[in-house]
Amino acid sequence: MSSLAAKRGTMSSILSHNAYGKSGVRLTKVTRHPDRHDFKEITVNIQLEGDFAESYTDGDNSRVVATDSMRNTVYVLASEHPVEDIESFGLVLAKHFLDKYEQVSSSAVHISESLWHRINVGGKAHPHSFVSAGNEKRTATVYADRDLVEVESGIENLVVAKTTDSKFSGFVRDEFTTLADADDRIFATAMEITWIYLSPPADFNKAYDLIRQTALKVFATHMSLAVQQTLNEIGEAVLKAVPEVAEITIAMPNQHRLTFNLEPLGKKNKNEIFYPVDEPFGLITGTLKRT
Numbered sequence: 001m002s003s004l005a006a007k008r009g010t011m012s013s014i015l016s017h018n019a020y021g022k023s024g025v026r027l028t029k030v031t032r033h034p035d036r037h038d039f040k041e042i043t044v045n046i047q048l049e050g051d052f053a054e055s056y057t058d059g060d061n062s063r064v065v066a067t068d069s070m071r072n073t074v075y076v077l078a079s080e081h082p083v084e085d086i087e088s089f090g091l092v093l094a095k096h097f098l099d100k101y102e103q104v105s106s107s108a109v110h111i112s113e114s115l116w117h118r119i120n121v122g123g124k125a126h127p128h129s130f131v132s133a134g135n136e137k138r139t140a141t142v143y144a145d146r147d148l149v150e151v152e153s154g155i156e157n158l159v160v161a162k163t164t165d166s167k168f169s170g171f172v173r174d175e176f177t178t179l180a181d182a183d184d185r186i187f188a189t190a191m192e193i194t195w196i197y198l199s200p201p202a203d204f205n206k207a208y209d210l211i212r213q214t215a216l217k218v219f220a221t222h223m224s225l226a227v228q229q230t231l232n233e234i235g236e237a238v239l240k241a242v243p244e245v246a247e248i249t250i251a252m253p254n255q256h257r258l259t260f261n262l263e264p265l266g267k268k269n270k271n272e273i274f275y276p277v278d279e280p281f282g283l284i285t286g287t288l289k290r291t
Contacts (some may be wrong), residue, residue: 018054018056021049022046025046039130094109095107111139116130154195160188161189161217162188167184186257189254191250191254247288257274
């Protein structure tokens with residue numbers, strides 16, 4: 001036997017961490033009020049930690065909550081509780097697994113909501129007809145153990161663009177630099193914003209709407225000298241507007257629009273004709289916390 005094989009034969013190991021759960025549980029709920037219907041579509045991911053090691057080491061499943069049961073739990077609890085906001089429903093789910101199963105030490109529930117808006121008919125929101133908001137999603141992650149509960153909310157794929165009031169200059173120049181200074185450029189991005197609540201707001205929906213509107217307002221009105229600067233302005237504005245938020249993290253990938261050279265075609269580009277480039281792209285991130 002080789003020395004390597006001998007070492008492998010005597011090697012010991014320990015299961016240092018384990019977690020399992022159910023992902024991709026899709027749910028549509030229609031809440032039928034006398035004057036309108038509410039329409040919610042969410043996807044739920046559940047992860048549990050606890051006393052499950054023997055399932056891994058010995059195949060003993062006597063303490064394992066089947067992931068099929070987790071899926072069914074989502075539908076049962078959705079039938080018993082309102083799903084007015086995904087944070088509150090996430091709290092219901094996360095606490096359920098702790099309360100029902102003593103072998104569970106912590107539960108993490110991530111919910112992604114596909115957004116729908118009421119169709120406007122004759123200047124009024126239709127009571128039971130909706131139009132998709134596209135790829136933008138609202139998210140929430142609830143973590144709960146025997147001592148604490150933490151709620152993180154977010155927005156994914158908030159696609160925005162502005163055609164002026166964006167500059168980028170004064171950056172490092174060396175032998176690898178080809179980028180020219182830009183005094184007036186298109187600024188487009190698909191923002192991903194997440195925030196952790198210091199304490200739950202009185203109304204999760206109102207807090208979400210205010211944070212989203214604050215981000216859009218700052219993006220639209222801020223004279224940007226860099227994506228980094230705009231990111232920081234958005235974070236500061238959110239912390240000022242919503243005191244329940246403890247920290248906010250923002251990711252802003254550049255969605256470049258490059259000027260097309262019309263001169264070989266005998267035309268002059270009046271800063272009007274561009275072409276989008278998906279990759280490669282700059283990715284700017286930052287986290288702001290209260291001091």
